[in-house]
Every structure is written in structure tokens, then in C-alpha cells.
Amino acid sequence: MASDLIALRDIISSSIDKIVDVCASTGKDFPSLDQPIHLSEFTPDGIRNHPDVSSSISLVVAAAFQLIATVQAPASTLTTSAFQFALPVSLGIAEAANVAEIIRPAGSKGMHVNDIAPKSGMDPKKLARILRFLATNHWFREVAPDVFATNLLSSLLDTGKELTENFAATKHQNSPGLAAIVGYGSDELMKSMLCMKEVLTEPETAFSEEVNETGFQKFFKTKLSHWAYYETPEGKFRRDRFAVAMSGLSKLQPPEAILSGFDWSSVPKGGLVVDVGGGTGHVSLEIVKAFPELNVVVEDAPGVIAKAKEYWEANLPSHVSQEKVDFIGLSFFDPQPSLPSPPDVFLLRYIVHDWSDKYIIKLFRRLRDAAGPSTKLVIVDSIIGYACDAPSTYSLDEGPKPPAPLLSNMGGANLIPYTIDLAILSCINSGERTIDGHNKVIEAGGWKLVEVRKNPISKTWLPTLVAVPA
CATH class of the missing domain: 1.10.10.10 (Winged helix-like DNA-binding domain superfamily/Winged helix DNA-binding domain)
Known part of the structure; x- marks a missing residue:
């Protein structure tokens, strides 16, 4: 319909006008596509990170994607999509x-x-x-x-390092991590996705929720899970590159974002925060830097916990010396160990999407068994929207609804969580969830969802779901 073309044109035009106005009022120019990236892109000072610019960019990108899908010959779109x-x-x-x-x-x-x-x-x-x-x-x-x-x-592909004789082996060490994202995505991730069609249609694996029955196993001809493969000599390079890639992705989700994602002042002084699957504990460390009266337990696999101790001793030795942080190595699915005190918060940041429903429900039940009557389950993870209007009991305050004819989930401006959803389905049989999908596993795990909040500082930072014992 011509009216859709006019509406999409107007969205793009008015949004670009707003970006230009902000550039003029702040005295900042918009980065050129022809020039290398500037470090300000990764700071709040970057023009793209200005709240008005960020919102306008989303509208431009969503409208541009939809405009291309509307005006381009459908057969051309099919061909470019099939060969993307x-x-x-x-x-x-x-x-x-x-x-x-x-x-x-x-x-x-x-x-x-x-x-x-x-x-x-x-x-x-x-x-x-x-x-x-x-x-x-x-x-x-x-x-x-x-x-x-x-x-x-x-x-973004440039590690900033000089070429050396053994550059391939050391390239990603101490690098920004962005090139590692490309290396990971074009290697084991793409190879896993290559086999997704067979895995999703063959009766033996079509309904599986197991981490070792995915495209990853089919391509690499292994029965090991994605994580277990990384611990083999063959998987060492990929494991190290994956770790660097995740640090690169953290630029999109900085640890300090946790401070505005939940009201940490509501936790009683001397309260206990259990950082479940916390890695080095870099996120919970940010919490206690702002709220030093809180105690922390960092839980993860034993091999990871050794690195967590080193990280805290280097970055917040006072909390270690005052015995206000404990480090516990365990499996996610084992019963919770004896804790220093009843937990006030179980924190799971970017953990839930790593497990299929079967396993995350098991984890939630383990946490519920160890919870006190006032314990809160704080989940920081993606919530993917439907590509249509769909009322839900719990909704994020996203601001005004996208203008017509844009998709309700902002289409091309919001592809990253949907892409990650399929990526992790292909290699670990897990995925992102809609708000209804989150609520389903939370309830099955013995909890009640009571709050869903968008991070007030940045639209790109992950939302928070808060649950209490059911």
C-alpha cells in the first residue's frame, strides 16, 4: 500500500531530523561510515548513546528494514535472504x-x-x-x-595488535573481543546452525531438551556438550576465543548496569546476595562497591571459582579480607550448599537463557528449596517480544507503541535477541524467552513473578524480572 510507503518515509525523515537536531544542540557530529570507530561509541558520551538519538536510531532502522522488505522485488528478497x-x-x-x-x-x-x-x-x-x-x-x-x-x-575487526609469527594463536588474548565475536559466529556457531534443520526434524532429536543433542554435536561428530567440548585439548582455542567474545559482548551489557536494574537499597544491611553462575563475580562486585554493607556468595563451576577468587583479590581485596565474600564451586543442579546466612537475593544474570525449560525449572526448584520467606529471585535476561500485538499480565514500560506500520517488536531494529535465541538453540538447546515463557518456568520452579522492569538508564540494557517464593 502506498500509504505504508508514505508512513515509513515519514518515520525515517522525522527521526533523522531529531538526530541532526541533537548533533547541533550538543556540538557533536554523527560518525562517518568511512572513518574507523571512535572509543566514544562505547561510552555514555557517544552521540548514538544519547537517549533521543538512540530512540530515533531504532525507528530509522526498523522503518528502513520494513521499507526494503516492502519495495524490493519479493524474489530478490527471497534470494538475498536464502544466500545471506x-x-x-x-x-x-x-x-x-x-x-x-x-x-x-x-x-x-x-x-x-x-x-x-x-x-x-x-x-x-x-x-x-x-x-x-x-x-x-x-x-x-x-x-x-x-x-x-x-x-x-x-x-571493529581490528584487535589493535601488531602481527607476529604466532598471531593466530594469540590474536584474541587481551583484545577488545569484537573480532572474537566474528570468529566465534563464523566458526562453531555457524557450523552448529548449519545442522539445525536435521536436528529439528529428525525424530531422535526433534523434541530433545538435552545440551548434547544439537547441531553442534552433529557437525563436530561428538557426544560432548558444547561446554564439555571446550574443556578438551581440541576445544581449547575455541574456548579461549569464546571467553574473549563474551567480554566483547559485555560492552553492550556493562556490569554496572546491574545497579539500575534492581533496587539494591531494599536489601537489608548485612544481607546476602548469591550470584548464581556468577563467573568471576564481576557483576556482584559492582553491587558491593556501591553497597559495601552487603555480603556475597559467588557460585559457579569449580574451575571458574578459582579465577573468581583472583578477580576479587585484585579488584576488591577489602571484601575478601573482611570475609564478606565466599566462593563456592558446584553444579547448577545440585542442592544449594550451606550458606553463611539465609539468602536475600538469588541473582541470575544472563544465565536463564543458557538452559532449556527442563533444566532451568530444576535450577529454580533448587533455589526455591534454599530460599527464605523474603528471598527474591532476580533474573537479568532478555525478554523477546512477539512480532504482533499480544497483551500479557506482565509488560515492560517501553514507552509509546511503535508507530504504524512498524512491527510491535521493532523488527529489524531488534534482531540481536532473536538471533541469539536461534544461535543458542543450535548449540546448547536453550533460548531466549517471551515474558509468558519466563513466567511459565518461574512458576514451575516454585516462584511467583511480581515485577518486570526495564533498565531506566539505557534501552539496550537487559530488563530485570523479580520473583518471590510461591
Whole structure:
């Protein structure tokens, strides 16, 4: 309908006008696609992180995605969608070939593919085709025939490190983690997704909730779970890269976001926060830095807990010396151990989406068994919306409804949680949940959902679900 085209045009136009107005009022220019990324992108000072700009960007992207789907010939959309795998594959090749590091010294002038290829160990004719495809998708720039330079997006592939003889083995160590995201996504993740069709349709695995019956096992021909594979000698490089990739993703969800996601002042002084699956405890550490009267227990696998002790001793030794933090190695699904005091909060940050319903319900029941009458279950995780209007008992205060004809979940502006949902389905049989999906497993685990709140500081930070013993 022509009216939809007009509405989408107006959404894009008015939203861009708002972005330009903020740039003018703040004296900040909007970053150019042709220039490498600036560190301000990862700080509150970045123009994209201004609340009005962030909201306008979401509207522009959602409308642009829908406009393309509306105006482009449907057969063209089908073809590009069916062959969209070429983009992550090409990004993975560029990352593995260290193209971003190789061409960095050339700056905006770029480097000829004949000079890039010997340092990457690739055929220049083939590499040129990969880089030209990426430049066509706005990753890198082709500044002259077969001459390529870094741009805003491709600069994210640059670890900032100098090339060395054993660079492939050490590339991601102490790096920002963004290149590791591409390496992970184009390797074990894409290979797992490649086998999803068979796993989801074969009777033996179609209804499985087991972590070792996924596309990952089918591709790598193993019975080990994704996590167990990482602990093998063969999986060590991928494990280390995955850890760095997760640290890169943390730039989207900084640990300090936990402070505004829940009212920590409501926890009694001297209260106990149990950080379930807390890793190094970097998130609960942020809590007690702001509320030093609180006590913490960090729970995770025994191998992880050793690193947690080191992390706290390096970053908050006073809490360690005052014996206000304990470290417990255990399996998620074992009964809770004897705790220093009744827990006031069980905190699960980005843990629930790692487990299928069968297993997360088991974990919730273990926590419920150890809970006191006033214990709160605080879950920080994605809540994916339906692609249609769907009233629910619990809803986030998202502000105004997206203007018509945009999808209620903002479509292309909100793809990341839906992509992660399928990614983790492919390798660990888990997934993101709708609010109704969360409520279902919370109730089955013996808890009652009482609050759902959007993080008030940033729309991109994860929401919080609060439950109490049922």
C-alpha cells in the first residue's frame, strides 16, 4: 500500500531530523561510515548513546528494514535472504586472514589486495572477491580497483595488535573481543546452525531438551556438550576465543548496569546476595562497591571459582579480607550448599537463557528449596517480544507503541535477541524467552513473578524480572 510507503518515509525523515537536531544542540557530529570507530561509541558520551538519538536510531532502522522488505522485488528478497550466509562467512574469512590488522598502517589510502594477500596467506584473486563483497555490504571500502581500506564497521575487526609469527594463536588474548565475536559466529556457531534443520526434524532429536543433542554435536561428530567440548585439548582455542567474545559482548551489557536494574537499597544491611553462575563475580562486585554493607556468595563451576577468587583479590581485596565474600564451586543442579546466612537475593544474570525449560525449572526448584520467606529471585535476561500485538499480565514500560506500520517488536531494529535465541538453540538447546515463557518456568520452579522492569538508564540494557517464593 502506498500509504505504508508514505508512513515509513515519514518515520525515517522525522527521526533523522531529531538526530541532526541533537548533533547541533550538543556540538557533536554523527560518525562517518568511512572513518574507523571512535572509543566514544562505547561510552555514555557517544552521540548514538544519547537517549533521543538512540530512540530515533531504532525507528530509522526498523522503518528502513520494513521499507526494503516492502519495495524490493519479493524474489530478490527471497534470494538475498536464502544466500545471506555469505556475509558471516566472508566476515569470518576476513577475520581469520587478519585483514583489518594488515591494512591498518595504510590508513584511508588503503592497500592493494596483492599486498594484503601474501600477509594473509590467501590467493589475491579470491581475497579480492571476499573483500569486494564485504565492501558492498559496507564492511571495508574499496577506494580504488582492488585497493581496500578500513571503515567504521571493519575497524571493529581490528584487535589493535601488531602481527607476529604466532598471531593466530594469540590474536584474541587481551583484545577488545569484537573480532572474537566474528570468529566465534563464523566458526562453531555457524557450523552448529548449519545442522539445525536435521536436528529439528529428525525424530531422535526433534523434541530433545538435552545440551548434547544439537547441531553442534552433529557437525563436530561428538557426544560432548558444547561446554564439555571446550574443556578438551581440541576445544581449547575455541574456548579461549569464546571467553574473549563474551567480554566483547559485555560492552553492550556493562556490569554496572546491574545497579539500575534492581533496587539494591531494599536489601537489608548485612544481607546476602548469591550470584548464581556468577563467573568471576564481576557483576556482584559492582553491587558491593556501591553497597559495601552487603555480603556475597559467588557460585559457579569449580574451575571458574578459582579465577573468581583472583578477580576479587585484585579488584576488591577489602571484601575478601573482611570475609564478606565466599566462593563456592558446584553444579547448577545440585542442592544449594550451606550458606553463611539465609539468602536475600538469588541473582541470575544472563544465565536463564543458557538452559532449556527442563533444566532451568530444576535450577529454580533448587533455589526455591534454599530460599527464605523474603528471598527474591532476580533474573537479568532478555525478554523477546512477539512480532504482533499480544497483551500479557506482565509488560515492560517501553514507552509509546511503535508507530504504524512498524512491527510491535521493532523488527529489524531488534534482531540481536532473536538471533541469539536461534544461535543458542543450535548449540546448547536453550533460548531466549517471551515474558509468558519466563513466567511459565518461574512458576514451575516454585516462584511467583511480581515485577518486570526495564533498565531506566539505557534501552539496550537487559530488563530485570523479580520473583518471590510461591
